[in-house]
Amino acid sequence: MNFILAFIPIAFILVLMVGFRWGAARSGGVGYITALIIAIAFFGAGAHLLALSHTKALLLTIDVLFVIWAAFLLYRVADEAGAITTIGQSLPHLTADKGMQALIIGWVFASFLQGVGGFGVPVAVIAPILVGLGFTPLQAVVIPSLGHGWAVTFGSLGSSFIALMAATGLPAEVLAPPAALFLSLAGPVTGFFVAHAADGWRAMRRLAVPILILGFSMSLTQFIVATSGLWNIGAFAAGMVGLIISIPLARRYRGEQIAGGALDRRALLIAVSGYVVLIAVTLSVQLIPAVKAFLGQVALQVEFPQLETSLGFVTQAGLGRHIAPFRHAGAILTVSSILAYFIYRRAKLYESGAPGRIVSGMVKRVMSSSVSIASMVAMAVIMQSSGMTDTLARGLANSMGWAYPIVAPWIGALGAFMTGSNTNSNVVFGALQLRTAQLLGYSAAIILGAQTAGAALASILAPTKIVVGASTAGMAGREGDVLRKLLAYTAVLLVLISIFAMLSVWLDLW
Amino acid sequence: MDNFIQNLKENKFKLHLTALLMMLIPPIAMYWAAQNGANALIWILLGIIILGNLIVIIVP
Numbered sequence: 001m002n003f004i005l006a007f008i009p010i011a012f013i014l015v016l017m018v019g020f021r022w023g024a025a026r027s028g029g030v031g032y033i034t035a036l037i038i039a040i041a042f043f044g045a046g047a048h049l050l051a052l053s054h055t056k057a058l059l060l061t062i063d064v065l066f067v068i069w070a071a072f073l074l075y076r077v078a079d080e081a082g083a084i085t086t087i088g089q090s091l092p093h094l095t096a097d098k099g100m101q102a103l104i105i106g107w108v109f110a111s112f113l114q115g116v117g118g119f120g121v122p123v124a125v126i127a128p129i130l131v132g133l134g135f136t137p138l139q140a141v142v143i144p145s146l147g148h149g150w151a152v153t154f155g156s157l158g159s160s161f162i163a164l165m166a167a168t169g170l171p172a173e174v175l176a177p178p179a180a181l182f183l184s185l186a187g188p189v190t191g192f193f194v195a196h197a198a199d200g201w202r203a204m205r206r207l208a209v210p211i212l213i214l215g216f217s218m219s220l221t222q223f224i225v226a227t228s229g230l231w232n233i234g235a236f237a238a239g240m241v242g243l244i245i246s247i248p249l250a251r252r253y254r255g256e257q258i259a260g261g262a263l264d265r266r267a268l269l270i271a272v273s274g275y276v277v278l279i280a281v282t283l284s285v286q287l288i289p290a291v292k293a294f295l296g297q298v299a300l301q302v303e304f305p306q307l308e309t310s311l312g313f314v315t316q317a318g319l320g321r322h323i324a325p326f327r328h329a330g331a332i333l334t335v336s337s338i339l340a341y342f343i344y345r346r347a348k349l350y351e352s353g354a355p356g357r358i359v360s361g362m363v364k365r366v367m368s369s370s371v372s373i374a375s376m377v378a379m380a381v382i383m384q385s386s387g388m389t390d391t392l393a394r395g396l397a398n399s400m401g402w403a404y405p406i407v408a409p410w411i412g413a414l415g416a417f418m419t420g421s422n423t424n425s426n427v428v429f430g431a432l433q434l435r436t437a438q439l440l441g442y443s444a445a446i447i448l449g450a451q452t453a454g455a456a457l458a459s460i461l462a463p464t465k466i467v468v469g470a471s472t473a474g475m476a477g478r479e480g481d482v483l484r485k486l487l488a489y490t491a492v493l494l495v496l497i498s499i500f501a502m503l504s505v506w507l508d509l510w
Numbered sequence: 511m512d513n514f515i516q517n518l519k520e521n522k523f524k525l526h527l528t529a530l531l532m533m534l535i536p537p538i539a540m541y542w543a544a545q546n547g548a549n550a551l552i553w554i555l556l557g558i559i560i561l562g563n564l565i566v567i568i569v570p
Contacts, residue, residue: 054536
């Protein structure tokens with residue numbers, strides 16, 4: 001009975017988002033209110049517990065929102081200067097081979113865009129470019145959707161990964177290796193799927209060599225960068241490496257004729273410079289000990305007393321999340337955005353009124369997702385401190401037993417599908433997966449790696465992303481076709497993650 | 511009714527901003543209220559957060 005009650009808030013979100021096609025913000029609101037009522041009425045949550053749970057949730061929300069807002073600010077700074085368009089338009093000059101175009105634009109460039117932006121940007125930006133190159137609208141949406149999934153967790157400058165850390169309280173050193181390994185193993189497979197979506201089995205065989213070279217290079221880069229403490233630029237660095245390697249590879253697979261017009265190398269260099277700044281700032285803060293220590297002097301951390309429900313469920317006393325505002329990924333992004341703005345302004349890439357448009361565009365775009373994150377984080381923390389998450393975890397542990405590592409990525413996938421993002425899935429299910437892993441005696445790192453990898457790969461199925469992609473490719477109203485096409489590819493990727501997770505447990509890797 | 515829904519849609523950004531502030535500001539005071547055992551204040555602040563969520567729910 002308690003298991004069903006604890007599951008109701010999650011079930012409401014699922015039914016409202018999938019069945020009634022509500023957005024994440026509205027569904028999150030219903031999930032929050034339902035969780036609150038059930039926590040008070042059936043799990044013995046009192047005023048003291050609820051107050052401190054909300055304070056914890058506030059800290060977690062600030063931690064996640066700082067990154068999301070700043071990441072989108074950088075994207076808007078570049079987009080307003082025309083940098084994204086310049087990079088996108090330069091790529092078709094490299095090759096006229098349809099399969100290679102799909103790989104470079106729909107996989108490598110999509111991964112890069114996910115690294116720097118996210119929030120549905122890769123599909124929204126790339127789908128119209130692919131339509132312009134002669135791909136069908138369905139292919140134009142499916143290709144970048146498939147191409148960016150593997151880069152979601154360490155993309156958006158780490159916002160999904162920071163949400164996983166915030167929801168579980170585990171550090172990056174513990175969480176990054178399995179998550180990066182699972183996604184890096186899935187990376188080359190998505191490359192083959194992109195080639196298949198572009199030109200069938202023939203393209204997969206013909207382009208196997210460039211797919212393996214690009215896939216291996218990008219995956220290895222993401223793994224090394226993410227596990228070296230630079231998880232916020234894991235996908236971004238992978239995309240950058242992929243773009244650099246694409247140039248010589250495209251020359252070997254140029255097709256019959258090169259797209260018309262000359263490549264403006266100067267414009268391309270200026271366009272990319274905004275992101276070079278991000279690399280420089282990130283490396284300076286993360287790798288120079290003096291800078292890291294200086295910026296870490298100011299930190300926000302709140303002490304929480306022990307919490308107890310009237311039914312006796314106890315959350316131990318402890319310190320809340322440690323937030324160093326000047327060393328935070330959000331601060332790094334904000335500084336990079338400001339520097340990038342001055343570079344683009346010096347290059348005269350802005351028209352008058354650009355700063356206003358950058359800020360207003362950023363605020364409008366992230367407001368809805370900010371509200372949904374605030375609601376869902378509060379819901380997740382209330383469920384955690386009232387014992388609802390523990391009840392769910394015990395139920396899952398009893399019913400799944402040894403097979404839980406196989407199921408873990410599918411739970412993450414379900415969360416991403418219903419909430420529309422890897423970040424939200426990690427917030428909603430992170431603590432649940434952690435608790436279940438602890439109860440079953442499995443490595444929390446492996447189970448949480450499977451959670452976020454499953455969520456990342458299935459986030460491409462989120463109705464919100466598909467709607468954005470379909471509308472920009474001119475096939476609004478045919479979202480069902482896109483979903484059907486993506487389902488088979490995604491199911492294969494999730495099965496792979498289940499196998500990787502089970503193997504990791506058997507081999508006792510972490 | 512149609513006018514009401516249209517108004518909500520037109521003011522979606524303002525309503526979401528208001529709702530976000532109603533979700534983020536009360537928890538600051540909640541920490542103080544919890545430390546001082548001010549249960550009545552906690553329930554009032556919780557009401558504000560619930561109201562913020564209700565605003566989000568009614569905006570199409």
